[in-house]
Amino acid sequence: xxxxxxxxxxxxxxxxxxxxxxxxxxxxxxxxxxxxxxxxxxxxxxxxxxxxxxxxxxxxxxxxxxxxxxxxxxxxxxxxxxxxxxxxxxxxxxxxxxxxxxxxxxxxxxxxxxxxxxxxxxxxxxxxxxxxxxxxxxxxxxxxxxxxxxxxxxxxxxxxxxxxxxxxxxxxxxxxxxxxxxxxxxxxxxxxxxxxxxxxxxxxxxxxxxxxxxxxxxxxxxxxxxxxxxxxxxxxxxxxxxxxxxxxxxxxxxx
Amino acid sequence: xxxxxxxxxxxxxxxxxxxxxxxxxxxxxxxxxxxxxxxxxxxxxxxxxxxxxxxxxxxxxxxxxxxxxxxxxxxxxxxxxxxxxxxxxxxxxxxxxxxxxxxxxxxxxxxxxxxxxxxxxxxxxxxxxxxxxxxxxxxxxxxxxxxxxxxxxxxxxxxxxxxxxxxxxxxxxxxxxxxxxxxxxxxxxxxxxxxxxxxxxxxxxxxxxxxxxxxxxxxxxxxxxxxxxxxxxxxxxxxxxxxxxxxxxxxxxxxxxxxxxxxxxxxxxxxxxxxxxxxxxxxxxxxxxxxxxxxxxxxxxxxxxxxxxxxxxxxxxxxxxxxxxxx
Numbered sequence: 183x184x185x186x187x188x189x190x191x192x193x194x195x196x197x198x199x200x201x202x203x204x205x206x207x208x209x210x211x212x213x214x215x216x217x218x219x220x221x222x223x224x225x226x227x228x229x230x231x232x233x234x235x236x237x238x239x240x241x242x243x244x245x246x247x248x249x250x251x252x253x254x255x256x257x258x259x260x261x262x263x264x265x266x267x268x269x270x271x272x273x274x275x276x277x278x279x280x281x282x283x284x285x286x287x288x289x290x291x292x293x294x295x296x297x298x299x300x301x302x303x304x305x306x307x308x309x310x311x312x313x314x315x316x317x318x319x320x321x322x323x324x325x326x327x328x329x330x331x332x333x334x335x336x337x338x339x340x341x342x343x344x345x346x347x348x349x350x351x352x353x354x355x356x357x358x359x360x361x362x363x364x365x366x367x368x369x370x371x372x373x374x375x376x377x378x379x380x381x382x383x384x385x386x387x388x389x390x391x392x393x394x395x396x397x398x399x400x401x402x403x404x405x406x407x408x409x410x411x412x413x414x415x416x417x418x419x420x421x422x423x424x425x426x427x428x429x430x431x432x433x434x435x436x437x
Numbered sequence: 438x439x440x441x442x443x444x445x446x447x448x449x450x451x452x453x454x455x456x457x458x459x460x461x462x463x464x465x466x467x468x469x470x471x472x473x474x475x476x477x478x479x480x481x482x483x484x485x486x487x488x489x490x491x492x493x494x495x496x497x498x499x500x501x502x503x504x505x506x507x508x509x510x511x512x513x514x515x516x517x518x519x520x521x522x523x524x525x526x527x528x529x530x531x532x533x534x535x536x537x538x539x540x541x542x543x544x545x546x547x548x549x550x551x552x553x554x555x556x557x558x559x560x561x562x563x564x565x566x567x568x569x570x571x572x573x574x575x576x577x578x579x580x581x582x583x584x585x586x587x588x589x590x591x592x593x594x595x596x597x598x599x600x601x602x603x604x605x606x607x608x609x610x611x612x613x614x615x616x617x618x619x620x621x622x623x624x625x626x627x628x629x630x631x632x633x634x635x636x637x638x639x640x641x642x643x644x645x646x647x648x649x650x651x652x653x654x655x656x657x658x659x660x661x662x663x664x665x666x667x668x669x670x671x672x673x674x675x676x677x678x679x680x681x682x683x684x685x686x687x688x689x690x691x692x693x694x695x696x697x698x699x700x701x702x703x704x705x706x707x708x709x710x711x712x713x714x715x716x717x718x719x720x721x722x723x724x725x726x727x728x729x730x731x732x733x734x735x736x737x738x739x740x741x742x743x744x745x746x747x748x749x750x751x752x753x754x755x756x757x758x759x760x761x762x763x764x
């Protein structure tokens with residue numbers, strides 16, 4: 183079992199300390215889907231960005247396979263970036279509007295793996311597109327605006343998979359998608375977890391996403407972890423008032 | 438909707454409305470030949486659609502707030518028998534905010550940052566009625582109270598308020614002149630679930646207390662439960678299904694409505710489900726003109742669907758569908 187330990191504090195300088203994230207510690211088990219759920223301001227995105235090495239913590243460590251990546255310099259993180267990839271909330275923002283799907287994924291492959299052979303790259307692109315549920319012949323030459331939100335997010339996921347990462351961080355990957363596309367993207371992530379033994383950290387504000395997709399769930403509130411455990415346990419037997427409050431506020435369909 | 442037994446004028450009647458946008462040499466129909474009626478006070482309708490469905494354009498049209506490059510290309514909008522599309526500037530001024538009001542998702546961000554939260558309410562009251570400044574101030578405070586905003590905060594500035602509080606101010610503003618119809622376009626999308634529930638509950642109360650007619654526009658179907666009595670489902674600028682909410686949810690007739698309900702993500706969604714495969718149909722870049730707007734993805738598609746866009750028909754009293762399968 184390879185565990186990731188995440189411990190940090192974060193402060194903002196404004197005449198006093200404001201903790202975006204305060205004393206957060208948790209492990210991520212290899213091959214699991216872990217949801218970090220909370221409302222805006224809970225600190226969940228800050229946690230994700232720190233793990234993705236996009237943001238240095240004020241204190242604490244992020245230990246990935248025995249190495250504390252917060253103590254590494256940019257150059258030394260290259261290997262880490264191959265192993266840990268991130269998907270962002272806005273599927274459109276992460277795509278160059280002038281690059282077609284092939285170019286988007288191909289460029290990423292070339293950058294991260296130094297692969298040079300054109301045919302090998304093209305085959306790899308097709309393989310990745312198939313894996314994420316897109317038909318290569320139909321989408322290869324499409325530009326982002328010719329794709330739906332769900333399709334764009336699949337392209338982002340395909341791109342992220344191109345370096346065969348061990349872990350995927352999804353920062354609210356379905357929030358900006360139309361309601362009918364959300365479930366199928368979660369199913370895709372679940373499929374990838376099964377087939378690749380991929381570890382997935384899913385940041386979300388929607389507990390229904392956590393319920394459907396994740397093995398374990400962490401609930402954050404105002405920078406701190408208030409509850410964590412196996413998803414079914416946390417959501418069926420919440421111990422913390424805040425968790426109960428969110429659960430009771432969720433809109434429900436009639437029986 | 439089926440016409441009421443008495444021949445009273447409907448509160449709002451939209452007939453064959455089309456709204457076009459000129460885009461890089463082409464025209465795109467954001468709303469295509471939509472007809473619907475709000476028959477009376479207290480009638481509540483949820484308009485559901487995904488991005489590009491035309492639901493926001495529909496709401497904006499009712500306020501006559503479509504701006505270039507968009508334009509209302511055909512159809513009629515009648516409010517209590519008055520032709521909205523032919524109103525003069527003066528008539529529009531009386532129509533907007535007094536007859537029909539609108540609240541948007543982003544409305545809370547358009548509050549003037551250098552004015553107190555009660556200012557716009559006071560202004561709108563003074564602008565449209567003949568009350569004195571002190572009366573307007575008092576009314577503004579009581580409106581804020583009605584929206585559960587502490588009157589002591591009437592002199593606060595927007596930046597001092599949370600998102601939920603700002604949205605309450607915006608709703609107070611929309612209801613200040615006691616309109617008969619309120620259009621709410623995704624008013625709670627930017628708010629967290631706890632605040633959202635409070636705001637929707639408040640909205641429900643206002644609808645009851647004021648016998649308000651409501652058009653609630655959203656892409657999240659569960660929000661409509663306990664909020665509206667009727668639902669209209671839109672796709673690609675057209676209404677594909679319409680009827681009483683509980684009937685449509687229990688027995689959706691249009692394949693698109695069935696798909697929306699089948700792919701709904703809620704706490705009740707099982708971990709394994711037959712409706713959500715890991716792949717999905719690719720977005721259609723070109724669809725044959727005059728074909729059904731769902732013909733590219735519909736499981737029941739047959740030849741006629743590709744040649745003729747079905748018209749919204751009342752197949753049983755109060756139940757409308759635009760689908761050849763139901764003809």
